[in-house]
Amino acid sequence: MGKAENPTCEECGNHGVTRRLVAGAAVDECELCGHLAGSPDVIELLELQREAEELGCSPESxxxxxxxxxxxxxxxxxxxxxxxxxxxxxxxxxxxxxxxxxxxxxxxxxxxxxxxxxxxxxxxxxxxxxxxxxxxxxxxxxxxxxxxxxxxxxxxxxxxxxxxxxxxxxxxxxxxx
Ligand SMILES: [Zn+2]
CATH class of the missing domain: 3.90.1150 (Aspartate Aminotransferase, domain 1)
Structure with missing residues (x-):
């Protein structure tokens, strides 16, 4: 976890963006609107994990x-x-x-x-x-x-x-x- 070099959300312009490593790739997540920026396949992975949480499934598996x-x-x-x-x-x-x-x-x-x-x-x-x-x-x-x-x-x-x-x-x- 850490602040990205250019910590501005491209979706809402918020300056609080957190960078983390997911499946070997960096992803920036806006702390305000939750917008994800990074490798498309890793973003798809994170969206699936969000979907799992909504469904009450395990986001990890x-x-x-x-x-x-x-x-x-x-x-x-x-x-x-x-x-x-x-x-x-x-x-x-x-x-x-x-x-x-x-x-x-x-x-x-x-x-x-x-x-x-x-x-x-x-x-x-x-x-x-x-x-x-x-x-x-x-x-x-x-x-x-x-x-x-x-x-x-x-x-x-x-x-x-x-x-x-x-x-x-x-x-x-x-x-x-
Ligand atoms: Zn945002």
Whole structure:
């Protein structure tokens, strides 16, 4: 958090503009009208997070969960941005409604490409709860121990970065359709 070099809102002319780093990019937010300025994809991410708050969804996992839910043949079952007080980690749980694995391959390949950028070690876990499911989650040394606030925070930052990278990856040649 800090004041931008040129702290004037282009929307309302207010001089109180806060710059912060979101998914690896700087974004300026007007303290008066909430206008966002910066990279278009990051602004879209923040608008999705605002939408999540209005819907009562978790703003940390909502954009990524929506991206995954929008993939053909994929349905999100549940998602969470984690809880630093309860010590639970963020995740996105989904099923393959068309029983094809192409989107699973896309996500796995994306995780492989993002490996060095992500703070946590992410994996796609196979689950079975009366039906076959998958959970995108961070791998932890001790699964049953409460997550620390730092672990939850790191995983949330990863989720934003994943969303941003997936926007690009899904338009590339290797992405299966
Ligand atoms: Zn403004």
């Amino acid at each position: 909502f954009p990524l969960a929506r991206f995954i839910d929008d993939l053909p043949g994929v349905r999100v079952l549940s998602d969470s941005g984690g809880d630093e007080i309860a010590g639970t980690m963020p995740y996105v749980s989904f099923e393959l409604s068309d029983h094809r694995t192409v989107q699973l391959e896309n996500l796995a390949q994306a995780l492989r490409l993002m490996r060095d950028e992500l703070e946590a070690r992410w994996m796609i876990e196979f689950t079975y709860d009366f039906q076959l499911g998958f959970e995108l989650k961070a791998r932890r040394e001790n699964e049953t121990a409460r997550a620390t606030p730092a672990e939850v925070d790191a995983a949330r930052r990863d989720m934003s970065l994943m969303w941003r990278r997936l926007q690009v990856f899904s338009g590339l040649g290797w992405w299966k359709r």
